[in-house]
Amino acid sequence: MPPRKTKENAGSPGRPATISDVARLAGVSVGTASKALNGRGSLREETRRRVRSAADELGFQPNTAALTLNSGRTYTVGMITTDTIGRFSIPLMTGAEDALGAGRMSVFLCDARDDPIREQYYLRTLLSRRVDGIIVTGRRTQARAPIGVDLPVPVVYAFISSTDPDDCSVVPDEAGGAHKAVDHLLALGRRRIAHVTGPEHHHSAAVRASAAVQRLAASGLDLVGAPLFGEWSEAWGRQATGILLGAAEEFDAVFCGSDQIARGVADALRAAGRRVPDDVALVGFDNWDVMALACQPPLTSIDMELEGLGRTAADLLLAAINGEPAPGRHVSPCRLVLRESTAVPVRPVSTRVEQL
Amino acid sequence: MPPRKTKENAGSPGRPATISDVARLAGVSVGTASKALNGRGSLREETRRRVRSAADELGFQPNTAALTLNSGRTYTVGMITTDTIGRFSIPLMTGAEDALGAGRMSVFLCDARDDPIREQYYLRTLLSRRVDGIIVTGRRTQARAPIGVDLPVPVVYAFISSTDPDDCSVVPDEAGGAHKAVDHLLALGRRRIAHVTGPEHHHSAAVRASAAVQRLAASGLDLVGAPLFGEWSEAWGRQATGILLGAAEEFDAVFCGSDQIARGVADALRAAGRRVPDDVALVGFDNWDVMALACQPPLTSIDMELEGLGRTAADLLLAAINGEPAPGRHVSPCRLVLRESTAVPVRPVSTRVEQL
DNA sequence: GAAAACTAGGAAACCGGTTGCCTTGAGAAC
């Protein structure tokens, strides 16, 4: 049985067809073939048709390397994840890829795994491949040193930001997200709000905590106790709940620094006989579906809209590539996602009386 | 303040240095410069040094497009995720990138999002870019139609497999994993094992369930009830536990089709007053750290070793690129990861008596 | 019927490297 021939490889099965093959088949010169396929030059319509059908027959696809060589553009961007590819990087990448794919650009993926040497290696690789631009991303929102100085291509930092204020960074408004969480709890009538979050030295934990404290202060309120800094785990959420329950002060809401922590809190509250949201309302952060939906009850959470962030980053990169850079930090808002963990407002009237 | 000059752009800040720039600076011809940098030809050592230092000074990095054009190789592979990039794709990508990076190859990432049109679009893009090979992956292990016929470059399917047995696929041994889970429970003395898993039409659910049934049969045992097919969620795990508890038959172990299901089972068992593992031992599948570690108690699980799978796929692809294809399905073993949900063997003696 | 104008398409340079072949000059052999 002879090998099936498809349009993809109708010519020689081994190497892909070149424009010379097309020109020969159509009986024209290479230059003419090029013009015919790109709608340039002045050619008879019949000639164009002949060339086009020859190209179809051979499954001709122009060699991108050749195009790159004389246009100087690769229609390729590099994406360097400074940490490991993870839960946060995925939606970022998806969003970026979305925006770039629409502009027919491809994405080179590089996972630097928190290793500065790998990072520089990848940077060199990308520059050697003459990418049109680079997106730098990571697992943490904390600002980092620029990946390079005076690079020949534009760079956009997404999620993570650069310490150089002249670099272009796109970051989620974590403080704004914390404000929304607190505002929501206040609107529900809760006044005794506790905060459980990740490690104090972690940028996101610090930002979210201080934003929460500040927002409460603006309403003349204090957090119940100090923010409980720990780790980003369910176990810590459970443990912290024990601390809260053991303390003298009562609380009617917990704002958590992550959905995982919130879930630990929910489990521990239930085990202690407290009802969510009736006795204690609960708000998480990240809106990680797997956690927020499986939580009992499903978790109200703050969504950083990472996919949109990735798209924005890609759009800014495309703009910079086209000569319209937009330097500086671009802050993009978070969104409050309502679910049952805050669904039932508790005795709003009596709460208001309590306040008076 | 003049712009800082770094090695990266010591020449003209705009366009990167070419080999002509290097040759001019070193006072030699372009060909000679090339030979000097690549250790070819016969040149005086002093000349080589001069060229090399000129290249250093200009931060010269050869233009990959030019290299591609005359070597025919791009040192690039495409990676098409047929589904969305997700939890399973990440370790696969990491592993693949690891193996490829060692061979100085870069990875083009394409997310086809379960859309056949996007898939074919990406395939064309990759072929037009003359990638040296393609890795196809996805969220499900079920075999899928080949992504293309008689493609000019080698293709390896990872995790997912191709329906064409002549294609090269690397898949986890899910049946073997289920065997390990059952064997482990049997070794602990459990004899009344139930199975809760995902949708019946889902390949992984079907394979794992029938492997479990078969392994029990080999020991002369039956599953407690029929496999409970549902969905891949904690909620289903909880619901299924209700069904098990309501049934007449007792059970002392549950093998779950995923860690999420297992976690739901664990929560529901605890709520019903059954102790894990004392009363009921629990084994999950996937070894998803976030679920398995946060579970109370931490979950024994089957790890498909996806990162290794990705590495293997990449290695097979590299071999195929180098002219040594290894067609067929390559099955790679799963690993049992022990944690507390099966830690305590229950009265092995009495169980044995019971069996007699 | 001859000059002008226009059209269709070919030839060749170019992008940035690599490589085979050829030239040049110096030292060795006679």
Next chain:
DNA sequence: GTTCTCAAGGCAACCGGTTTCCTAGTTTTC
């Protein structure tokens, strides 16, 4: 002193396209 040999490095073709410039042939115009 002349020829031979060999080392060092320049020249040019080539990879696969695009684009500019030019030529040949046809049509228009007077």
